[in-house]
Amino acid sequence: MAIPAFFNYFSIIVTFSTISLxxxxxxxxxxxxxxxxxxxxxxxxxxxxxxxxxxxxxxxxxxxxxxxxxxxxxxxxxxxxxxxxxxxxxxxxxxxxxxxxxxxxxxxxxxxxxxxRKLKLDTTHSAGFLGLNKEYGLWAESRFGEDVIIGIVDTGIWPESKSFDDRGLGPIPARWKGSCQDGTLFNSSLNCNRKLIGAKFFLHEEEEFIQSQVQVYFYQSPRDGDGHGSHTASTAAGAKVHGANIFGFADGTARGVAPKARIAMYKACSASNCEDTDILAAIESAVKDGVDVLSISVGGADMAYYENVIAIGTFAAMKRNIFVSSSAGNAGPTAYSVHNTAPWLTTVGAGSMDRTFPVEVHLGNNMSLVGSSLYGGEISDNNVPLLFLGNCSVLPYPRDVIGKIAVCNSSNFVAVRKSFGVQKAGGYGFIQLNFAPNGEMRAFPYILPSATLGYADSLKLLSYIKSTKNPIASFKRSRLTVVGENRAPVVLPFSARGPNIIVPEILKPDVIAPGLDILAAWPSNIPPTRLSDDPRRALFNTDSGTSMSCPHVAGLAALLRSMHPDWSPAAIRSALMTTATTVDDQYRSLAQYEDMSPAIPFSVGAGHVHPQLAADPGLVYDAGVSDYINFLCSLNYTEKQMRVFTSGSNNCSGANFKSPGDLNYPSFSVVFNSTKVQEFRRTLTHVGTQLPEVYKLKVDNPNAGKLNVTVMPEKLLFDESSKTQDYTVKFQSNVEVNTVTSMAENAAFGSISWESDLHVVRSPFAIMWNK
Structure with a gap:
């Protein structure tokens, strides 16, 4: 779900426990x-x-x-x-x-x-940052995702965007059963093509809501009136577009992760809400139409799976062998904030990239601060008076702001709106202070010379303002776009965190992917700020959130499906997880943006996706319908609740899972309460090209004083007669639950890896002690 940047979208990103339901x-x-x-x-x-x-x-x-x-x-x-x-x-x-x-x-x-339930909506460089190369590796071997069909459940699509051009694509796959639906400013025969092969809208609920709260850009059709859907669709599977940029920033060739995949849009959201009945109808249609991959950048407060329409709908998708990528949510860094936690979903958190849009703020005391901005107009080198306006909540702004740089302590979500107020009041510039230690420096398309500062620089600026009667500053920009000079990826503060509040025995999120300042297609009639008084227009725009990381993984799944058409959704997820990287571009452990402390599995899952390695994972943890039914039975659901997922009666009499953690999942989440020993069995399936292949055990357990980890056997041999092998893991606590007194003592992390001469198959584990 994308993080809305502006005031009129603030209700979208409130903590999910407070969302109106x-x-x-x-x-x-x-x-x-x-x-x-x-x-x-x-x-x-x-x-x-x-x-x-x-x-x-x-x-x-x-x-x-x-x-x-x-x-x-x-x-x-x-x-x-x-x-x-x-x-x-x-x-x-x-x-x-x-x-x-x-x-x-x-x-x-x-x-x-x-x-x-009302659910909420949760690039020129990201493909390169992921290591995708047109000459070799996953892109070349998967033929760029050719003929894989990606369904997008979102706000619709802007079909005129060059990202949805069908040049170079062959006929629509014969297996496709979908269609395009006519509607307001959307003609199926003109707006659909060999790229956009399906487009439908499901707004029966939302129509009533919109009639009472007028939307500036509302179309009773698949056309996108918000920008979110066009952005996510082009991120997943946009065609190659040269010269893509926003006001000169991030200039380059834009393309989706799977640029030759086909797109089917299922519009089930407006700018502000996604009704659960519409979401369920959209997923049903996608399953019937025959998509191969679903991207759902939508979510809300999690609840029992038999009450959760996304869990219900995507269970049916899984039964049809459809891979589903879902956003983890934007309520981080709060613990237990991750949503879309059903194990048949791949839940995606957000990380940064090594691309920034820096602007220097030079203070009168010769101190230089570095902020971020997408303001593309002229910037004067002259010093200008600074005026601190607190949180800039008093309107209209005072006459004192004329000709000055307004300094505001404002959240990301309202900064751009307030900068417009400063401009209207005659101000010269705008600086957004960020006093939340976990506040990331997003780049916004400001309408006047502006900068968003990080936490440390915000403190320095405020200290300078208080130290002098006449504070002054100037903006300086030497480069519009800088690549490769900052540490990346890091886990972004908004990216929702585990543990999994619904089923703690399933570790979520699964992985992270790029989710900050992603450049992708944008409707040509919608301002890049979404503000009605913004006269500017752009064909591409940047956006941030787990909504942006989710379609990256959907695109990767399309590439893997093209390369390995026999892989199940679970196998694809396993490949992405077990090959994920746990280090950044400087070969340091992945860190959390808020304090640069080491990232933990509750924030990154298995790590940041590594496409080239995922193409050849060696081994996978596979699972199918019967495994997920056993999982649901382990939750002690009633027969009535089980029938939401199964046809006919199901009394779970044949289920053999002792706990939800028995699911053959590529990670481990262990909860110690009344017992001090937890034991699990896993099955690995060989999908490599070389046999025989021997894998040896490696356990990373930094908390050996608190925890013993025993794995049997310690060596696995795969050959023509034994392409699957089982192993068991025993986690034994060395501490009493009632002696755990702090959050730091309440959890421990590590990993179990199987290593051969060619592959490393890594599974993270997270341990919790609950009183």
């Missing part, structure tokens, strides 16, 4: 029981009476027999607006609470649940 009600009578709300009704198709020829006929009969016929505003045919038969069986409808209660116990109805 209520659907918009429509009162039809005076009683509270007569508000029409949205409900998802889960049915059992095997219980459909024989005299109903189709599910739709049966559902219509249910509505006619159970709903209040006196409500003239919403007659029966309009009550049902989605039917589902792929992700699960059922429908979404407008019902009152009284009517919904009448569905409970109705023959064939498994469950009735209010659809109350």
């Amino acid at each position: 209520f659907s918009v009600p429509f009162q039809v009578h005076g009683s509270d029981d007569n508000f029409l709300l949205t409900y998802i009704v889960h049915t059992d198709s095997n219980a459909r009476p024989f005299h109903f020829a189709t599910q739709d006929h049966w559902y219509s009969f249910m509505i006619e027999s159970l709903v209040d016929g006196d409500i003239e505003s919403f007659p029966h045919p309009q009550r049902i607006f989605y039917t589902y038969d792929t992700v699960f069986e059922g429908f979404a409808a407008r019902l009152t609470r009284f009517e919904a209660n009448r569905f409970e116990g109705y023959p064939g109805v498994v469950d009735v649940r209010e659809a109350s």
Whole structure:
């Protein structure tokens, strides 16, 4: 999910525990029981009476027999607006609470649940930063993802962008079952092509919301009125575009991670919200259409998987062998903030790149500070008075700001909006201070000479202002774009962190990927700031967030699917995880931006993706439908809850997992509470080209005083007759849970690796002691 940069998007990025989770009600009578709300009704198709020829006929009969016929505003045919038969069986409808209660116990109805969640939306250089090269390696060997179909669930697409040009692509793959949908300013025959092969929109819920809160750019069609969807789609699979930049910054050749993959857009979000019924319908359509990969940069407060529409929908995608990349969320660095934690998803956090857009702030005391900015206009070398305005919350700004540089203690999310206010008041420039130690220096397309400063430099500037009656400063810029001079990647502060609050035994996020100042396609009629009073337009724009890292991994999955069409989604995820790097471009351990301390698995998962190594991982941890069903059974779900994921009855009688941690996952997350020993079994499958191949064990356990890690056997031999091998891991705590007194003592980290002459297959582990 992208981090919205401006005030009118602030509600999108509040801590997920505080996000409003209520659907918009429509009162039809005076009683509270007569508000029409949205409900998802889960049915059992095997219980459909024989005299109903189709599910739709049966559902219509249910509505006619159970709903209040006196409500003239919403007659029966309009009550049902989605039917589902792929992700699960059922429908979404407008019902009152009284009517919904009448569905409970109705023959064939498994469950009735209010659809109350509003989900939120979570490059010229990133492909090169990932090590992709057109001459050799994964790009060349996968033919740039040729003919792999990536589905994007997002805000729509701007089809005129050069990133979606189809030159050089062959016919649309014959297996494709999807289509393009006409709508406002979107003509399927003109706007779709051999690149953009599918485009649909699902806004039945959001339409009502938008009618009451006018959106400047709203299209009842697949067309993108926000920019988020075009940005993510081109990041995953945009075509090659020469001369891409924003106001001269980041100039170069833009291309997606899988530039020859096909794109199918499923618009299920507006600029501010994504309704769960729309998301579920979009995923269902993508599964039916036959996408190979899904990119979902959307999420919200996590909940039990049987209540989570993304978990439900993507479980069906996994059953169809569809790889799903999902954003980890932007609520970091708070612990337990990661979402999209279902183990059949690949959950992606965000890291930085080695590209910056520096601007120097030269102070009157000859001190120089370095900030970040995408202001492309003229900058004077003359010193200008500084005026500190606190958080710049008092409007209109005082006349004193005329001709001066306004200095504001402002969060990233409102900085650009406030800089517009300074410009309107006659100010010369703007400096955003960042007093949060974990605040990253994002580059914003300011409309006047400006800079965003980091924490340390913000303190220095404020100290200077307080030290003199007449503080002055000037802006200086020697280069628009600098590459290769900063330490990267580092884990970005906003990137959501583990542990996994839903199932602590599954480590999330899985990996990190580039997510800061990513340049990608942008609608030509939307200002780069999304502010209505910004007259500028751009064909490319930078954006930041786990929304941007998510499509990078979707693109990588497309490359791997093209190169290894027989790999399952779990195998692709395993390849990405076990080959991920844990060092930066200076060969130092990955660090966390906020304090440059070593990154831990709760922030990076297995590490930063390394595409070239993922193409040949040697071994993979595979898993399929039955494994995930066993996993769900280990959560002690009821038969009713299990039926959300399985057709027919499922009483888990044959499940053999002692705990959720028994899933054949490429990482380990161990929770010690009442027991001091945890034991797990894993299965490795050989996918390399050389046999026989011998792997030897390597355990990295920096906390040997607190923890013993025993792995048996210590050597694995793979040959023509034994392409799969099992091993067991025993984690034994050497401390009593009730002696753990601090957060530092509450966790420990390490890794288990299998090494051959050709490959290193690494799995991180995270240990928690819970009182």
